[in-house]
Amino acid sequence: MGRAPMGRAPMRQPPDAPGILSGVLAGLAGGYLASLAGWPLPWMIGSLLGVALARCAGLATTPLPAGRQAGQWLVASAVGLHVSREAALALLHHLPLLLAGAVATLLLTLIGIAVLRRGGVDPATAFFASLPGGASEMVNLARRHQAQPAQVAAAHSLRLLLVLLLVPALFGWGLPRLPALSAPHPDWPALALLLPAGLLAALLWRRLGQANPWMLGPLLLCAIASASLDLQLALPGGLGQLGQWLLGCALGAHFDRAFFRRAPDFIVRVLIFSLLAMLAAAGLGALLGLLAGGHGRALMLGSMPGGITELGLTAASLQLSVALVSAQQLLRLLLVMLLAEPLYLGWRRLASQRSRRD
Known part of the structure; x- marks a missing residue:
């Protein structure tokens, strides 16, 4: 009694219409107020804060x-x-300099490991919470190595929030602003081909089991088409703002009162190492700019421990080199995906050998 008949799929839960409406209104209010205040990336940061505060x-x-x-x-x-x-x-x-910079930014993981280990966090959790990679991939690796997935997810969510709140503001307000460039007009026939093609690329990327399909698929396809054909295209403002708003609302859903009440010492340590990593990344980016003979601001931005989508959008809004910023982030993401597990296993093997010698 009470068991579902054989062969019948379990019933899906109906959408939470009141909850969805509340999130939509909170995100719209936050994005609109942020745009009135003249914030950088207002519809992403404002909607994130609006949903999180709600x-x-x-x-x-x-x-x-x-x-x-x-x-x-x-x-x-x-x-x-x-x-x-x-x-x-x-x-x-x-490219060689960017690859060297991506390897150097991986070393910023040592800051997070040192800060979290001093707080009594276990080695696996400290390692995967400190890597500048995607949250979902790091959570999966954390589960595989008996770490604390909730703490790893919290660390990455909090660091992304910090980067979104501080980096666009500092680069937009704390540094000299460049003269505005005239935006290219949207070419609707070309966009009608590229946008669905980007969607298909995302689905194919996901089908192949690759990381971050909804970001890397469209980004790579549109970047290759734009550079190879010299398209000089842009999304219309309303469509770009819609994308920012959707992404900001989704990110804001990671935060609530329980998030900030959970392990306050851990959260403080995440904030500390995130700020230290951002300062170190700024210094590294400035050094890369000197070695490259220019593009200092773009290389500083690309070195930050954020994400390709958020920092690439920040670069576009500040008229910096989106290609350099996105390339730094993409190279680092690929290195993290390839090296995260081997580096962790090697670190634990060395620690085990040292403890046996002692």
């Missing part, structure tokens, strides 16, 4: 179904279309 106030909000994927698709497409042929040639010219 959840911290006890308001039940539910993310839009597939909202994060749709937001990544639109934002990644916008970032990819900013990659011009000239920027792609500069990227190829500086």
Whole structure:
């Protein structure tokens, strides 16, 4: 009695319409107020804060179904279309230096490991919480190595929030602003081909089991098309803002009162090592800019422990080289995906050998 008949699929839960509406309204309010205040990336940062504050106030909000994927698709497409042929040639010219910089940014993981280990965090959790990689991939590796997945997810979510709140503001307000460039007009027939093609690339990337399909698929396709054909395209403003808003609402759903009440010492240590890593990344980017003979601001931005989508969009809004910023982030992501587990296993093997000698 009470068992579902054989052969019948379990019933799906109906969408939480009131929760979705609350999230939509909170995100719209936050994005609109941030745009009035003149914030950088207002519809992403404002909607993130709006949803997060609503959840911290006890308001039940539910993310839009597939909202994060749709937001990544639109934002990644916008970032990819900013990659011009000239920027792609500069990227190829500086590729060895960018690869060296991506390896150097991996060393920033040592800051997080040191800070978290002093707080009594176990080695696996400290390692995967400190790597500048995607949260979902690091959580999967944390589960595989008996770490604390909730703490790893919290560390990556909090660091992303910190980067989104500080980095665009510092680069937009704390440094000299460049003269505004005239934005290219949207070419609707070309966009009608590229946007669905980017969606298909995301689905193919996901089918192949690759990391971050909804961001890397559209970004790479649009960047290759824009650079090789010298398209000079851009998404219309409303479509780009829609992508920012969808992504910001999805990110804000990670935060509530329980998140900030959970292990306050751990959260403080995550904030400390995130700030230290950002300072170290800024110094590294400045050094790369000197070695490259220019592009100092773009290389500083690309060295930050954020994500390709968020920092690429920041670069586009500040008229910096989107190609250099995205390339730094992409190279680092690939290195993290390839080396995270071997590096962890090697570190634990060395620690085990040292403890046996002692």
